[in-house]
Amino acid sequence: MNHLKKIFTFFFIAISLIITGCQSDKDKEQKELTVSAAASLREALEEAGQKYMDDNPDVKIIYNFGGSGSLQQQIAQGAPVDLFISAAEDKYNQLIAKQMIDKNHSAHLLGNELVLIARKEKQNIESLDDLLKTDIKRIAIGTPETVPAGQYARQTFISTGLWSRLEPKIINTKDVRQVLSYVETENVDAGIVYKTDAIISDKIKMAPISGHDLHDPIIYPAGVVSSSQNVDEAIQFFEFLRSQEAMDIFKKYGFKAALD
The missing domain is CATH 3.40.190.10 (Periplasmic binding protein-like II)
Known part of the structure; x- marks a missing residue:
């Protein structure tokens, strides 16, 4: 044994x-x-x-x-x-x-596209011009120097002649996902992100930004x-x-x- x-x-x-x-x-x-x-x-x-x-x-x-x-x-x-x-x-x-x-x-x-986003319940934001409204006080974009989406957003605002008027409202973020988070949690009234970021959220609505010549190609x-x-x-x-x-x-x- x-x-x-x-x-x-x-x-x-x-x-x-x-x-x-x-x-x-x-x-x-x-x-x-x-x-x-x-x-x-x-x-x-x-x-x-x-x-x-x-x-x-x-x-x-x-x-x-x-x-x-x-x-x-x-x-x-x-x-x-x-x-x-x-x-x-x-x-x-x-x-x-x-x-x-x-x-x-x-x-x-x-390739990708740039879009304007806001909470679904915000009826007063449908286009870039709406960002000039007095009740829109905070707009998030990625820090242009380090975040391409922020760079494209600034180029877009400059091309449309809105930058000087909107700059006091701009909140810079560390990346595009922080922009999305700020809009979802209502820390800001609106933001600029890629279409691919907007798609993944069920809390926000997006509006297209017309004119590919407003910013560098997104590659x-x-x-x-x-x-x-x-x-x-x-x-x-x-x-x-x-x-x-x-x-x-x-x-x-x-x-x-x-x-x-």
Whole structure:
């Protein structure tokens, strides 16, 4: 009996070691990709990324969402990032100029639209001109220097001749999602965000902003960071994001394809 117990114990330990070893090898082999991306991409990119991870269990994607200008500065200062997706070309091109983005794996990925938003119950806000009304006291936009949506909003106000009159009402935010949150919680009366941000909220209404010539084209460039320690995996994920499968996910969230 003792002999059988010893044999059973031996096999139990051996199998446990094999399983543990396999799990350890799996953990060791899994590569972590850090993706810095514009805050407006959160839901769409997380869904696309989950699809990719389901098909590629050896890859784990870690996200860093924020204003494109802040993300660009982090990369310029040496932050360990594998892939960068910006909501504006100027922030992205600063890294291109410094050869911090691999030009061979860089592309215009997506397009977007700017919209005016307010709480659904606010009947007095339907257009940009309505922002001049005296009862509209606070308007949120992303900080123009670091948030592309804020930059586009300021360009729009300047193009329409509204900037000097609206500037005292402007509340700057750290990213476009904070604009959405401020409007939802009635910390401000109105805001300017991307159409893709407005779509995800059931608390706000949106009004289109007519005239594409009012601001720079809204393009989301994406590219592999030159200092990436996971170049092959970063390139593979970059190519996936350009695929029709990923593009269908982005379009579901209101994005458009951007052609090079």
